[in-house]
Amino acid sequence: MTQPFTPSAPDRLRVDIWSDVACPWCYIGKRRFEQALAGFDHRDKVEVVWHAFELDPGAPAEHPLSMRDALAQKYGRTPSDAEGMMDHVTRTAAGEGLEYHFGRARLGSTFQAHQLIHHAAQHGKQDAMKERLLRAYMSDGELVSDLDTLVRLAQEVGLDGSEARAALLDGRHAHAVRQDEAQAQALGISGVPFFVLGGKYGVSGAQDPQTLLGALNQVWQETHPAPLQMLGTETPGEGCDDGQCAVPERA
Incomplete structure (x- = not known):
C-alpha cells in the first residue's frame, strides 16, 4: 500500500496525484508535471505519490464498444463528434511527445x-508502473484488466512476475485502492488528474508546465520559508540577547 495522504515532511514537498489509467488527460498531465518538476529548484526534495481514481468504477473487464462509440454514447454525441474529440486529444498528446492510438484502445x-x-510502490517502482500502464492503454492497445497482461507489464518495469500475479489474485491491495477513492471523495475530487501539493493546495486538470511550476514554487515558499539573510554590516551592532544587555564601559 502506498503511503497515506499526509502533509509534507519539514524538509520535503509531497505531491499526491489522483488519476486513472484510462484517462487521456492524466497521461498528458503526467508529462506536463514532469516538465514542471524538471524546472523546479528543489526537485530532489519532492516526493510524488500516485493515487487511484476510476472514471468508470462499474466498468466490465472488457467493454464491447470502441472508444469512439463509447464516447458518443457517454456524451450523447455523434460518432463523428467523438472522432473529433479523440483527434483533439491526440494532437494535444503529440505536443507532449506522446502517441495516442484510440483506434486500438481496449476499454475495461x-x-x-x-x-x-500499489504493489509496485512497495518495491520503489510506482512511477515506472504508472507510466507503463498509461502507455499500454493509450498507445499499445493493451487490455489492462487482463491478469496475464498485467503480469507481463509488471515484469517489464523490473517487478517479479510471480509476486505480482499473487498480489493481484489475492487482492491484497484492493483496500488501498478503495481508500484512495474514498480520500478523493472526501476532498471533493470529481475529475482527474488532480494534484495536491503539500497536503493542502489543490490543482485540478492537466495544467501547462508553467502553471504547475508556479504552484510548486508558491507552495515551497509558503511551507519552507527562506532563512534570514544579514544585510549591511560585517559585525553585529550593540543590542540585547537572551535577556541580557551588554553595557559598554565609559572611557
Whole structure:
C-alpha cells in the first residue's frame, strides 16, 4: 500500500496525484508535471505519490464498444463528434511527445491496474508502473484488466512476475485502492488528474508546465520559508540577547 495522504515532511514537498489509467488527460498531465518538476529548484526534495481514481468504477473487464462509440454514447454525441474529440486529444498528446492510438484502445476496468500500481510502490517502482500502464492503454492497445497482461507489464518495469500475479489474485491491495477513492471523495475530487501539493493546495486538470511550476514554487515558499539573510554590516551592532544587555564601559 502506498503511503497515506499526509502533509509534507519539514524538509520535503509531497505531491499526491489522483488519476486513472484510462484517462487521456492524466497521461498528458503526467508529462506536463514532469516538465514542471524538471524546472523546479528543489526537485530532489519532492516526493510524488500516485493515487487511484476510476472514471468508470462499474466498468466490465472488457467493454464491447470502441472508444469512439463509447464516447458518443457517454456524451450523447455523434460518432463523428467523438472522432473529433479523440483527434483533439491526440494532437494535444503529440505536443507532449506522446502517441495516442484510440483506434486500438481496449476499454475495461482499471481496478486491478490500480492494485498493481500499489504493489509496485512497495518495491520503489510506482512511477515506472504508472507510466507503463498509461502507455499500454493509450498507445499499445493493451487490455489492462487482463491478469496475464498485467503480469507481463509488471515484469517489464523490473517487478517479479510471480509476486505480482499473487498480489493481484489475492487482492491484497484492493483496500488501498478503495481508500484512495474514498480520500478523493472526501476532498471533493470529481475529475482527474488532480494534484495536491503539500497536503493542502489543490490543482485540478492537466495544467501547462508553467502553471504547475508556479504552484510548486508558491507552495515551497509558503511551507519552507527562506532563512534570514544579514544585510549591511560585517559585525553585529550593540543590542540585547537572551535577556541580557551588554553595557559598554565609559572611557
